[in-house]
Amino acid sequence: MNVAVIGTGYVGLTTAVSLALHGHQVVGIDVDREKVTRLQQKKSPIYEPGLEDALGQVIDQGRLRFDHTVNGAAEATVLFICVGTPEADDGSADLRFLHAAAEDVRNLYGQKPGKRAVVIKSTVPVGTGDRIAEQLKACTEVHLVSNPEFLREGSALSDSLHPSRIVVGADSPEAFEMMDQLYANVSGHWVKTTRANAELIKYASNAFLATRISFMNELARLSAVLGTDIDVISRGMGLDSRIGPEFLRAGLGYGGSCFPKDTAALLQVAKEKGVDLNILQQVREVNRTQPAWYVQLIRDKLQGLREKRIAILGLSFKPETDDIREARSLSVIGHFLQEGAFLSAFDPVAADAVARLYPQVRFETDVYETLRGADAAVLVTEWKACIQIDWSKAKALMARPMLFDGRNVWPADLVRQHGFVYTGVGRS
Ligand SMILES: NC(=O)c1ccc[n+]([C@@H]2O[C@H](COP(=O)([O-])OP(=O)(O)OC[C@H]3O[C@@H](n4cnc5c(N)ncnc54)[C@H](O)[C@@H]3O)[C@@H](O)[C@H]2O)c1
């Protein structure tokens, strides 16, 4: 099919590449000309495993091209909208980019005959699809579809190629037919439903995953006092098939471009409707306070932080991405600087972005240089390079043997054998 994708960020670019790999003819459109130029040169503007190779492959095969105006989408039968829906000041989803994109679509398809699906893949509050359908009502042959995206950064391409489920919300048989045809080569469970249900499935999923993480983090705080081990507890819980093992990892909390903003947007929708989502409010509160709780624990163990040299390992919001939106590192660094600590930091791909925000931090391109002379090392993001450490070398380089494992991934027994004092999150 002829497909257009408006917005070539994490979701749009991945979707465009993935649909081209599935054999469709795809055009990616973005208002950011610099991004479009890079993409036309087969360079991915984001770090995402496997994406740049696949991008080059489908461009070479003539199945993917890029344009900076919506006119490039004139021939498309299915048009995806994948623009950002960031958090507005009041916590709600800012839909400015979405409405701007929809306006472009209205101008493009208003006069053109031909049956088309306009598909919202961006995460949007319940009712948005209906409002966009209203905005596009002059385009009589356009069918408005909600098809939320569930990919995770760091494994975006493979998640997009092999989705856990395909959720499609629409109100016409033609819309479902076009989506059937589009995803004919993709296996996964289908949920065909209304647009509103599809929209809420997305928010509910993220809110529930965030809830599991905050539940474990709050329990980790208790575990730290009881002298129990949250990782063992998590494993014991996860073996119950009703609970399952995923998203029970305690640590510094969740970051990224989705959980923080989507939980805020869901709360805002509920507030507007006069409904209290008390659990979700607490989920956000636990997440907000988790870095401060851990930094305080570090302060106690180091007997103060003023002029202490702290090495921060990992800066992106999770491994295998360069995304620092709502990364825990930002909050952790902020707390340390406030306490008067001297910081060095390392990340394989996200250091430059953090350096722009915190020029007072010493950024290194190597884990060991980051550890040199440090009174303590704090693991913030579990990149491979930050886990697979030569502990003898690290011990020799550090001023004091203090390890703080903010992701509970360092081998506690092994590092203790090397003479380190190890402190995880809620781990005995
Ligand atoms: N990042 C994720 O892991 C993820 C996963 C699932 C869903 N989502 C949702 O998908 C949406 C996009 O997220 P993202 O992370 O890809 O955002 P992003 O910021 O990486 O990309 C958005 C892109 O849209 C472009 N854009 C903005 N307005 C435009 C317009 N009018 N016309 C053309 N291009 C325009 C921007 O230049 C940018 O390149 C959001 O609603 C997000 O919540 C994100």
Ligand SMILES: O=c1ccn([C@@H]2O[C@H](COP(=O)(O)OP(=O)(O)O[C@H]3O[C@H](CO)[C@@H](O)[C@H](O)[C@H]3O)[C@@H](O)[C@H]2O)c(=O)[nH]1
């Ligand atoms: O047990 C866990 C699992 C994750 N995290 C943290 O949670 C955050 C989010 O991780 P993850 O969900 O893997 O990454 P995202 O790319 O943000 O993906 C989430 O957000 C996307 C955007 O909506 C959805 O599409 C995905 O399904 C959803 O997993 C990261 O900071 C992780 O460190 C934990 O602290 N403990």
